[in-house]
Structure formats: structure tokens, C-alpha cells
Amino acid sequence: MQPLPSIATLAEQIRSGDLNPRDLIETCLARIEETEPKIHAWVALDPDRVRQEADILAKEASNGSARGPLHGVPIGVKDIVFTRDYPTRGGSEFLEDHVPDYDATVVERLRDAGAIILGKTVTTEFAGFDPAETRNPWNTEHTPGGSSSGSAAAVAAGAVPAALGSQTGGSISRPAAYCGIVGFKPTYGRASLRGVLELAFSLDHIGLLTRKVEDAAIVGSVISGYDPKDPNSVDHPVDFTIHPCDPAPPIGLVHALFTECTEDETRNITLSAVGCLESGGATTTAVRLPKSFANVHAMHRIIMHAEGSAYHADRFSRKPNLFRPNIRRLIEEGLLLPAAAYVEAKKHQAIFRRDILSMFRDVDIIVTPATPAPAPHGLESTGDPLFNSPWSHSGLPTVVIPVGLDANGMPVSIQLVGRHWDESRLLSAAAWCESVIGFDALPNL
Amino acid sequence: MQPLPSIATLAEQIRSGDLNPRDLIETCLARIEETEPKIHAWVALDPDRVRQEADILAKEASNGSARGPLHGVPIGVKDIVFTRDYPTRGGSEFLEDHVPDYDATVVERLRDAGAIILGKTVTTEFAGFDPAETRNPWNTEHTPGGSSSGSAAAVAAGAVPAALGSQTGGSISRPAAYCGIVGFKPTYGRASLRGVLELAFSLDHIGLLTRKVEDAAIVGSVISGYDPKDPNSVDHPVDFTIHPCDPAPPIGLVHALFTECTEDETRNITLSAVGCLESGGATTTAVRLPKSFANVHAMHRIIMHAEGSAYHADRFSRKPNLFRPNIRRLIEEGLLLPAAAYVEAKKHQAIFRRDILSMFRDVDIIVTPATPAPAPHGLESTGDPLFNSPWSHSGLPTVVIPVGLDANGMPVSIQLVGRHWDESRLLSAAAWCESVIGFDALPNL
Numbered sequence: 001m002q003p004l005p006s007i008a009t010l011a012e013q014i015r016s017g018d019l020n021p022r023d024l025i026e027t028c029l030a031r032i033e034e035t036e037p038k039i040h041a042w043v044a045l046d047p048d049r050v051r052q053e054a055d056i057l058a059k060e061a062s063n064g065s066a067r068g069p070l071h072g073v074p075i076g077v078k079d080i081v082f083t084r085d086y087p088t089r090g091g092s093e094f095l096e097d098h099v100p101d102y103d104a105t106v107v108e109r110l111r112d113a114g115a116i117i118l119g120k121t122v123t124t125e126f127a128g129f130d131p132a133e134t135r136n137p138w139n140t141e142h143t144p145g146g147s148s149s150g151s152a153a154a155v156a157a158g159a160v161p162a163a164l165g166s167q168t169g170g171s172i173s174r175p176a177a178y179c180g181i182v183g184f185k186p187t188y189g190r191a192s193l194r195g196v197l198e199l200a201f202s203l204d205h206i207g208l209l210t211r212k213v214e215d216a217a218i219v220g221s222v223i224s225g226y227d228p229k230d231p232n233s234v235d236h237p238v239d240f241t242i243h244p245c246d247p248a249p250p251i252g253l254v255h256a257l258f259t260e261c262t263e264d265e266t267r268n269i270t271l272s273a274v275g276c277l278e279s280g281g282a283t284t285t286a287v288r289l290p291k292s293f294a295n296v297h298a299m300h301r302i303i304m305h306a307e308g309s310a311y312h313a314d315r316f317s318r319k320p321n322l323f324r325p326n327i328r329r330l331i332e333e334g335l336l337l338p339a340a341a342y343v344e345a346k347k348h349q350a351i352f353r354r355d356i357l358s359m360f361r362d363v364d365i366i367v368t369p370a371t372p373a374p375a376p377h378g379l380e381s382t383g384d385p386l387f388n389s390p391w392s393h394s395g396l397p398t399v400v401i402p403v404g405l406d407a408n409g410m411p412v413s414i415q416l417v418g419r420h421w422d423e424s425r426l427l428s429a430a431a432w433c434e435s436v437i438g439f440d441a442l443p444n445l
Numbered sequence: 446m447q448p449l450p451s452i453a454t455l456a457e458q459i460r461s462g463d464l465n466p467r468d469l470i471e472t473c474l475a476r477i478e479e480t481e482p483k484i485h486a487w488v489a490l491d492p493d494r495v496r497q498e499a500d501i502l503a504k505e506a507s508n509g510s511a512r513g514p515l516h517g518v519p520i521g522v523k524d525i526v527f528t529r530d531y532p533t534r535g536g537s538e539f540l541e542d543h544v545p546d547y548d549a550t551v552v553e554r555l556r557d558a559g560a561i562i563l564g565k566t567v568t569t570e571f572a573g574f575d576p577a578e579t580r581n582p583w584n585t586e587h588t589p590g591g592s593s594s595g596s597a598a599a600v601a602a603g604a605v606p607a608a609l610g611s612q613t614g615g616s617i618s619r620p621a622a623y624c625g626i627v628g629f630k631p632t633y634g635r636a637s638l639r640g641v642l643e644l645a646f647s648l649d650h651i652g653l654l655t656r657k658v659e660d661a662a663i664v665g666s667v668i669s670g671y672d673p674k675d676p677n678s679v680d681h682p683v684d685f686t687i688h689p690c691d692p693a694p695p696i697g698l699v700h701a702l703f704t705e706c707t708e709d710e711t712r713n714i715t716l717s718a719v720g721c722l723e724s725g726g727a728t729t730t731a732v733r734l735p736k737s738f739a740n741v742h743a744m745h746r747i748i749m750h751a752e753g754s755a756y757h758a759d760r761f762s763r764k765p766n767l768f769r770p771n772i773r774r775l776i777e778e779g780l781l782l783p784a785a786a787y788v789e790a791k792k793h794q795a796i797f798r799r800d801i802l803s804m805f806r807d808v809d810i811i812v813t814p815a816t817p818a819p820a821p822h823g824l825e826s827t828g829d830p831l832f833n834s835p836w837s838h839s840g841l842p843t844v845v846i847p848v849g850l851d852a853n854g855m856p857v858s859i860q861l862v863g864r865h866w867d868e869s870r871l872l873s874a875a876a877w878c879e880s881v882i883g884f885d886a887l888p889n890l
Contacts, residue, residue, distance in 0.1 A: 201792065202791075228799065231792075231795035231796045231798070231799045232795055302784075305784075306784035306785065306787075306788050307788050309784070309785050310784070310785035310786075310788035310789055310792075313785055334784065334785065335783065335784075335785060336783075337783065337784035337785075338780065338781075338782065338783065338784060339747075339750075339751035339754070339755070339779065339780075339782035339783060339784050339786060339787035340751065340754050340755035340758055340779065340780060340782075341755075341784060342751075342784035342787050342788065343751050343752050343755035343787065344755055346647075346791075347646065347676075347755075350676035350677060351676045353676070354673065354676045
């Protein structure tokens with residue numbers, strides 16, 4: 001397959017008149033037509049309207065009036081994010097006819113920047129753990145991961161240069177890792193959650209699936225920033241500039257994360273990627289997890305179950321059978337939780353958010369395996385968010401980048417974790433790692 | 446009775462050598478000896494050690510080396526705040542022999558500023574609603590309010606120039622109002638809660654009881670500021686400077702708060718205080734409560750019960766009968782709450798914190814009655830926090846100042862509410878109101 005050019009290149013070519021947005025849309029639509037029967041990444045597409053939008057944007061560009069940094073660039077949107085022109089079904093039968101009358105704030109910002117919402121991408125039901133129909137472009141017998149399954153598969157298939165995803169446990173990082181692309185989750189509170197179906201409001205993050213780190217930085221800075229309409233949005237200056245890393249970035253490694261729970265082949269590929277970064281000039285330092293890491297998964301689970309069950313309680317009391325088994329179990333378990341358990345989990349979250357910063361005393365970036373193993377075979381599971389949910393719990397920003405392929409030809413990735421609000425440094429380090437490692441394989445789709 | 450001079454005056458006289466801290470301590474101790482049999486404000490006092498400290502501070506002052514802005518100034522500390530030299534019993538039989546091995550951060554900061562911890566003041570059990578033995582200095586047949594009962598009574602009795610209090614519902618504002626003194630609660634996250642017994646961690650505030658607004662600003666700025674050891678502490682610059690109000694401050698009034706639930710006489714005295722502010726040059730504007738105010742009390746109650754029950758769950762499972770009836774009922778009810786109810790209450794809190802700011806569009810300060818009525822007769826209840834708990838829920842800073850006496854000679858007070866982190870403006874307006882109203886009555890004790 002032929003990968004799409006970078007977003008910076010596309011935007012520049014559109015602005016300069018070298019590329020007609022309509023032609024770009026046709027390329028994407030053709031690619032979708034070709035791959036969709038195999039990967040099932042899209043849940044709603046409206047080619048005619050998108051063509052009309054592209055024509056309007058083409059005219060504006062030729063008049064020299066670009067709307068913003070994404071003028072004419074097509075973006076996919078995970079189907080839990082409200083769009084006023086497409087239905088937003090969240091993968092659920094409850095929302096079959098649900099066409100919101102407003103755009104989510106992040107969609108509003110994309111449109112204001114000139115982006116074309118190409119269509120809605122498949123999500124697992126309510127962004128939970130019930131696998132959807134999407135398949136992994138590297139091998140359609142494997143899961144693409146979840147819950148941002150369609151966004152990851154569509155980007156990996158070269159059908160769109162970027163797609164919105166969301167993460168409560170590992171729903172951006174995991175599908176990015178399984179599909180061999182970049183997954184970027186900004187700090188909690190960075191990108192507005194207004195107009196996004198909830199899974200667990202104090203863990204939910206909006207982020208991006210892209211081919212390269214630079215693309216994630218460009219689209220990420222468009223969707224980020226304070227939104228007074230989201231009560232959990234934080235007013236903090238947005239600067240996602242990627243700076244050249246000179247000298248190479250000091251990297252922290254948590255040895256336990258490499259040895260425990262990581263499959264041998266994945267560990268070896270990850271460690272040789274780390275070796276490659278060291279050869280490239282990066283210094284690596286062993287860092288220690290804080291005590292509060294010990295029960296981070298249990299506490300994260302309590303918050304997710306409690307908040308998820310509160311959000312769905314009304315639907316659940318009316319039609320429990322309309323939920324799929326995994327999300328239903330999450331709600332059932334959540335509704336049985338006593339308030340005191342959730343109180344303790346929220347206290348743990350505040351303590352962990354603070355304690356985890358001790359890891360960044362001497363380094364700016366932590367590197368871990370992105371997942372314990374590559375995408376599992378079969379569509380029965382969306383995989384394991386073990387290495388991702390601590391960063392959803394702490395709200396720290398993360399970037400996942402692919403580093404190699406295993407013996408079965410499935411991607412293996414690393415996960416980079418930065419300090420709160422320190423996305424510029426995180427993205428700069430991630431871009432540096434990406435160029436040093438030079439992973440450029442593409443799925444044979 | 447003879448009121449103590451202001452803290453600014455005391456500190457200046459000590460620095461200049463005009464006042465020996467030992468003499469000031471003797472004045473306070475004499476006043477305590479005189480009033481304590483009637484009001485029962487103190488739960489722990491160690492006159493000999495305090496005299497020794499005063500002598501050391503006197504020597505330092507005479508050498509020209511004052512430790513800080515409170516050098517030699519005695520402060521009372523509510524007995525839920527840890528002190529390494531006094532027991533911290535929190536009004537509970539569970540903590541009979543509890544002498545913490547460290548000072549709470551706020552106590553550390555007071556000592557660093559040169560303050561003398563005069564003793565521990567009576568709290569209701571675990572800062573809840575079970576009345577303690579303290580009586581109101583204006584009429585010992587009335588409650589002083591709770592839960593900072595001893596701090597309010599001691600300051601009102603002229604036994605100490607300032608005392609630490611804490612508020613989860615109305616535990617600073619209400620006793621201040623009932624005892625005719627100033628109560629100051631800074632923004633949530635301002636003053637560290639490390640080393641303070643919890644009632645409900647996301648509602649708990651540390652603040653001050655003083656005679657005048659200026660005293661509250663001085664001590665408040667000493668105890669405030671980021672504490673990395675408190676996971677809920679917020680890093681925000683502290684500036685509690687009182688500026689002259691010229692022109693007079695624009696004041697917002699919520700008419701519903703004056704008409705609903707406020708006793709006639711209290712309303713009339715409050716409204717004539719507002720009239721007095723208007724005559725002094727203040728413009729008043731009617732402001733509207735946001736929709737989310739409607740269930741603020743119910744949501745506040747759920748958070749308090751859920752967090753309180755989680756905090757005490759272990760003690761409760763071991764010895765339920767050691768709790769008094771009101772705190773026991775709070776724990777029992779809290780332990781029955783489902784997590785989903787607490788989730789909804791926390792979501793409401795975030796929305797209310799945001800929505801309430803709409804009231805400050807045209808004004809910097811909101812004025813309300815401080816309490817629905819003056820201190821109730823008898824010690825069966827600590828009174829009603831109805832007008833105070835919304836500001837604990839929202840985390841907005843408040844100042845209570847006395848404005849008059851009712852027909853029974855009991856104080857009536859107003860409550861001023863400011864924007865988050867805007868204490869300087871709030872305290873400036875409060876000092877202006879205080880000087881315009883000129884309330885100077887003292888209890889006849």
C-alpha cells in the first residue's frame with residue numbers, strides 16, 4: 001500500500017494549490033472502498049456530502065483563505081464523539097437513531113481549523129470491552145484492539161491521515177500498538193469531553209491515532225485547550241511544538257514493566273528498540289515506581305466501574321439486555337459498589353497522580369512496552385490494557401510508536417509517558433525516537 | 446471585656462520591643478482562667494511550655510531576629526489539627542491518647558512564622574454535628590455553633606487573637622456568625638489538609654476565626670500555599686493583601702437567600718446592613734443562582750456522608766458505639782450509599798463549581814445572610830449550615846463578619862463570597878464592609 005503524505009505536507013500542498021482537497025478525498029474514499037470489506041473500520045460515511053465540503057474548501061484555498069492549519073485535511077471521528085451531520089451510535093443499539101444536534105467541542109475545533117470529518121469510525125459498545133466487527137489491517141484474523149478499533153484500523157490502512165480516539169483504560173494506546181501506528185493521549189483535562197459519550201468521566205481522554213508523531217502534534221494542538229462547557233476541562237496553555245532533541249533525551253526505564261507480564265518476543269523487540277535509542281545517543285536510567293502503583297489497576301477498575309454504572313444506570317434499569325456482556329458486567333459490578341470503595345479509589349487517584357511524578361526527577365520521559373504482547377489472534381478479545389491504564393488513572397500524557405514486527409508480522413510498539421501538561425517535551429522525544437528507530441513497515445492489505 | 450489589639454499591632458509591638466510576648470501570653474492565660482469555666486473553649490493547654498516558648502521568642506525579638514510575621518503571637522488550634530506537643534483527640538474517645546509525631550503543615554507554617562500555639566480548642570466529635578461542651582460567650586445558654594466551637598468561643602471571649610478552624614459544611618462561618626467574630630475560609634486547596642483529621646476530603650477547608658478581617662488576612666497568608674504532601678493542595682500564588690476599596694465594591698445579592706429560610710429579625714438586620722453598605726457607596730445588583738444550586742444541599746450531603754463513612758469505616762466496624770449519635774448516623778448512612786450516588790454528587794460538584802461563577806459576571810462579591818437565625822438556645826444542636834455548605838461544595842472563599850445584635854443580644858452576621866483564588870479582593874471588600882458597618886459590640890462575659 002501507498003501511505004498518505006504527512007498532514008503538514010497535505011495542508012501545505014492544499015494551501016499552495018498543489019493539491020485539491022477533492023482529489024485527496026477521492027484518494028481516501030478509494031482506499032476505503034478497497035480496504036473496508038476486509039477491515040470494517042467505518043460505521044458512517046457520506047461520500048457525497050464530503051465531496052461537496054471538499055469542493056467548498058478547494059474554492060476557499062484557491063482564494064487564499066484557508067480556515068486553519070487543517071484546511072481540507074480529512075479526519076476520522078470515533079463514533080462516541082458527537083457530530084451533527086452523522087449519527088453517533090457509540091456501537092450501541094440504544095443509540096440507533098441518535099443524531100446529536102451539536103458537534104462535540106473537539107469536532108467544532110477540527111471544523112474551525114478547516115478539517116473535513118470524513119466519517120465515523122467503529123467503536124466497541126460504549127467504548128467498553130465487547131469486541132466490534134473491525135479487524136487488524138496487518139492480519140485480519142487478529143483484533144485491532146479497542147475501543148478505538150475503527151480509528152486505528154482506518155489510519156493503519158492508509159484510509160485517513162488521522163482519527164480521533166478516546167481512552168479510559170488503554171483504548172488509544174492499545175489499538176495504536178496493535179495496528180503499528182502512533183497513538184497520542186494528551187494530559188487529562190486537555191481536550192474537551194463535551195459531546196463525547198462517557199465511559200468514566202474522571203478517566204476519559206480524547207486523543208489521536210495517526211501515522212507519525214508530527215501528525216499527532218498538529219491535530220492534537222487543534223483539539224486541545226480549555227472548554228468552559230466541560231466541567232473537567234483545565235485552563236492550561238497549549239504548546240505541542242516538536243523541538244529537535246539535542247542532546248538526545250534522557251529516558252527512564254521501569255525494569256519491572258519489562259520483565260513482568262511481557263511476552264518474551266515482545267520484551268526482546270522492545271529492549272532492542274531501547275538499545276537502538278541508546279545507540280542513537282539517549283541515556284537511559286532505571287526509575288522506580290511509587291508505592292501507590294501497587295494497587296493502581298484495582299483502583300482504576302473501581303473508578304471505571306462506578307462511573308460507568310452511574311452513567312448507564314438509567315438505560316440499564318430499562319433494558320439491561322440491550323447491553324453486550326462485557327459492558328453489562330461492568331455496569332452490574334459498578335452498581336454493587338459501595339460509595340466508600342469509590343471514595344478510596346478517588347483518593348488513591350489523587351495520591352498516585354502526585355506520587356508518580358517522583359519518576360520524573362532525573363528524566364523527562366518514561367519508556368515502557370506498549371502492550372504485554374502483539375494483537376491477539378481472533379476477535380474474542382480487544383486485548384489487555386495492563387500497561388496503559390496507569391496513565392489513564394494518573395492523567396499523564398502518552399505517545400505510542402511502533403518499533404518492529406514479531407515473527408508473525410504483527411507490530412510491536414513502545415509507550416512513552418511524560419509529565420502532566422508537558423506534551424511538547426513528550427512529543428519531541430517521541431519524534432526523536434521515531435526517527436532513530438525508523439520503523440516504516442506497512443500492512444500488506 | 447477588653448479586646449486584644451489587632452495582630453498587626455501585636456506583632457509590631459513585639460518586634461519593636463514595646464510588648465514582651467511573655468506579657469501577651471499572660472494576658473491570654475488570665476483571660477482563659479477567667480472565662481473558661483463559663484465557655485469551655487479549650488481542650489488542651491500547657492501554660493508552662495507556652496511561657497517558655499514566649500521567653501525564647503522574647504529573647505529573639507530583643508536580638509532583632511523575628512522569625513516571621515507572627516513572631517510571638519499566640520494562636521489557638523482546633524483539636525482536629527495535628528500538633529506534636531499537644532494531643533489531638535478530635536473530640537473522640539477513639540483518640541484519647543493520640544499525640545501525633547508531627548505538626549500539620551498549617552501548624553508548621555504558623556510556628557515558622559513565629560506564632561505560639563497557645564493550646565487546642567474544642568471541636569465537635571470528628572468535626573461533625575454532635576454538640577461539644579463549649580458555650581456561646583454572648584450568652585452561655587446558647588450554642589457557639591460547630592464544629593469549630595472552641596476556636597470561635599475563645600476568639601470571641603478575647604482569649605486569643607486568632608484560632609484555626611475547619612469547615613466541611615459551615616463549621617467556620619456558622620460559629621463565627623454565632624459568636625460575632627470574623628470567619629475566613631480560603632478557596633478549596635489553598636491551605637494544606639496534611640495532618641488534619643478528615644471529615645470529607647473533597648469538602649474540608651482549613652480557615653480562621655479572628656476578631657477583624659485584617660487579622661484573618663495576615664494569619665491566612667501564613668497558613669496558605671501549595672503543599673506537595675497534600676494531594677489536594679493546589680499550586681496557586683498566594684496574595685491576601687487588603688487594598689482600599691475606592692470606589693466602593695459592587696456587591697451581588699441573591700434575593701432568594703434573604704427571603705427563603707431566613708428568620709424575620711435576622712433578615713431585617715441583614716438587609717439594614719446591606720442598606721448601610723449602599724449608603725457607604727456600594728452598588729448592589731441582583732444576581733441569579735445557577736440551576737445547579739437547586740440540589741446543592743443534597744449533593745453536598747452525599748459527598749460528606751460517603752467520604753466521612755469511608756474515612757471512619759474501619760473504626761466503625763470495630764467499635765460503632767464509641768461514636769456519638771450524629772456522626773454515627775452519618776457513617777451508617779454513608780456506608781449504605783451506592784458508588785453511583787457519590788459519582789453523581791461529584792459530577793454535580795464539578796458542574797456547580799463552574800456554574801456558580803456566572804454569578805460573578807458583574808460583581809466581585811456576593812453578600813448573603815451568614816445563617817438563617819442567630820445561635821439557637823440550648824446545646825442540643827450546633828445550628829444550621831444552610832447558607833454555608835454551598836460554598837464548601839463549590840470551594841469558593843468566604844468571609845463572615847458581624848453586623849448587629851438581635852433583640853436577645855445575640856450577634857447577626859453577613860457572609861461574603863468571592864471567586865476562586867480571589868481572596869485579596871474578597872478580603873478587601875470584607876474589610877471595607879467591616880469599617881462601613883462599624884460593629885464593635887463585645888460579649889459581656
